[in-house]
Amino acid sequence: MLDILKDQFWFSAILTVVLIGAIMGVVAYCIYFERKISAWIQDRVGPNRVGPFGLFQPLADGAKFLFKEDIIPANVDKPLFLIAPVIAFGLAMIGFAVLPWGGNVDLDADGIIDVTAQVADPGIGLLYLLGVGSLGIYGVVLGGWANNNKYAFFSAMRSTAQMLSYEIPMGIAIFVVVITVGTLRLEDIVLSQIGEGNVWNIVLHPFAFIILLITIFAETNRTPFDLAEAEQELVGGYHTEYSALKFGMFFLGEYAHMITGSGFITILFLGGWHLPGVPGLQPGDVSIWAMLFKMTVMGAKIVGFLFLFMWVRWTIPRFRFDQLMRLSWKGLLPISMILAGYATTLVYLGKATNIPWALGGNVALLVIVLIYNGLRSGEITGRQANLPAIARPVEAHS
Amino acid sequence: MNDIVPYVILGALLFAIGMVGFLSRRNLIVIFLSTEIMLQGVVINLVALGRLHDHVNGQVFALFLFVIAAVEAGLALGLVVLLYRRRDTLDAERWTTMWG
């Protein structure tokens, strides 16, 4: 048994099966906790009928998705209608293939590294994640188009514009990390944040972290960026006409996408499976138990981000579309470009991982942004410019 | 070095397919898609021939090609949208006012 595991191929195969199972479970319970957290925030109880504390609710939901009537409306574009949920779900799932879960593992404790706790370890893992993420939009676009429903179509349009806009600051924020670390291999990015004199990248580039976090919110279509499924305006958005399991695949795909995004940002900025100073989580710890411990830590960080996703969703209202565009093109893009320039300069000066320099630059940028904001008067949430001015009463109301 | 010949042939085939599409389709957007297919053929050829010379120059050229493709997509599609707004059609044969 152990001999089979020592072969990276079989280890990866088994890890794939385990991960798919675990992630499906996590995704199902994400839906449960989404409802629970919304309930807690709104002083309610949430699902508590199926099983103790409602813990079997995901099973009931799954059964419902399976057994509900699967409607294909008459005038939909049938091939696209059928393939869109598969694309949405499949692309959300294949992103997990390159996430490093537990570093190197020495299974039989003979001092030789046998396998890496990772399904695949390409040298371009980061780009792979970006590529998969940029393809993820097709599920939404095709779903919205194939629906033959004008609300779904609006949703697809919005989603396209949003994804294109937010991929640019996302790419630049990632570039900041890549230029600092100097590699595209995800495991190397994790390792570069560990060890003597190295810190997590969030310490070096907090601004880039915030930008990446915001863009991941946008890429996963979560509030406050969920204009693609704005119920008040667009019925259900791109999945208006979907029912039963096809709707369920869109639904699960969104959560799977959230998990990928959380893992991504964890690896880039929060040291992946590493916690500073904790024994068992260092690169030198390669026993099978250390691997499990590392996986647990990585999972815990991801769960923390998932909680943040849900917490934000039930706190912050949705943007208006022009605000969304303005945030990306006039807010995130200039800041991220300044950051990229600064990070490049640091690398040129040989101070890429120098905390005072990197952090100082971020603080200086924050001060500049604050001063710039302070100097620019006027309301940012303002009305559209082409509307006439509001008629003011002659005497101001006291 | 036999290795790259199929790639070059594949690139040529893609280029030819794109050319046929460019010549024969009437929808402006599909015409531009055909040019993108031709560019794909060129990309494959660049990479394969770069490999023949054991150098990454071909890949660098291909990256510049992507820039061209992106620029082309942005501007051409902007123009297509303007044309569509003016005449409500994407038919290339409807734009014959420049014929002598």
Added chain:
Amino acid sequence: MNTHWSSLVYTTFVMGALAVYLLMPRAGRSTNIAGTLIGMVALALAMFLCADMFVGTSSGNALFYASAVIALASAVKVITDEKPVYSALYFVLTVLAITPLLILQHAEFLAIALVIIYAGAILVTYVFVIMLAQQGGRPACDHRARQPLLAVVGGFLTMAVIAGQMATLPDEQAVIVAAAPAPTSDAPLAEPDNTMQVGSVMLTQYVVAFELAGVLLLVAMIGAIAMSQKRIPSEKLVEPTKPPGQIGREVGPY
């Protein structure tokens, strides 16, 4: 042997051209089924030819054949499908099929860049525009190709001249290789980190071109913005004009 091979090769090309011609959208009865069959035969023949010639090389393996066949078939679908949306989506499939080919050629960075730039950005823009501009049903211009026969003949003659030469003259490969300049070896392909090589070559040897590409993108962006700002009057519809500043619906006296 050469004549035998070349006749097979040219037969393959002719069959491919015929398949493309038959698959083109046309008025009257659809010939799609015949076109598909002939196209499949042509692809099989091409695979057979390649398999015989390139056993044991990276281009002789199954991944190459699968990717190449998918790329060719979806490229043909791009130019023959009657729905522009399907054309764009088949093009995405072409791009995704070309990706493994580039990875086989040790161009990992380029492969993923292809997916990100083409499938993730350019094609999304295409789909966006197609959806914007194809609201009212399917226009006639998608149902009928323009001079498909001439186009197919022209295209495949060009291709046959290029590719037929290469495929039928395996012995002269040596001449090509010999004529090629020796590898300048400042970035040999044997290194595993393809990204770093591409980056270093691009930012040292071709840094001017790199900067120019950036300028080109900037110009294109400015051009696109300027274009989208321009209000084009429709040549068909005359919009009712309202005095500026007047908002809302006008109600006559009663």
Added chain:
Amino acid sequence: MIRDEDIIVVDTPVLNAAERLYIPQIVAGMQVTLRHMFKKSITVQYPEQKRTLRLENYRGVHRLNRDEEGRVACVACFMCETACPAHCIHIVAEESPWDDREKYPLQFDIDELRCIYCGMCEEACPVDAIELTPEYNLVGRSRQEMVFDKEKLLKVYDQTKTEKPRKNPRITGYAGTGNRTEGQPTGDSH
């Protein structure tokens, strides 16, 4: 008519530098929701727990009250049917067999599915014969079942009279007041 001085024009607030960065504001909002996450929930677990209702004016299922002698208290005056905005009450009046009133409802149907439970019928009733009860878990298997006839409405009274006694047991006696006129249209023209 809205007077000009009553109109309040709310200007879009001018944000200061930190507010324009959004992040402090977002953090403040998230603090609020975090606080609420640990508050006790105010949910009433319905089938197990029930809220205490204000019996006097809770507007649930209708009932037709009985007078002291067990007869239906309704005098078929059609006030409720007239007042009903949802047109869910249908009364067929008949000459009363008793002396103290002129008419009585031969048939009295309320479509509980159509009713909007506004309580206008109760307001309109001159003899307090129709009342809304605190009974709210009203279910049925068919639409027909949800059309309550006189017997059913009286049964509702029998079930709920201990919980909510009749508001005003006095019957406005119009017997012998001289108001009764022969040949007055009874109003059951529909």
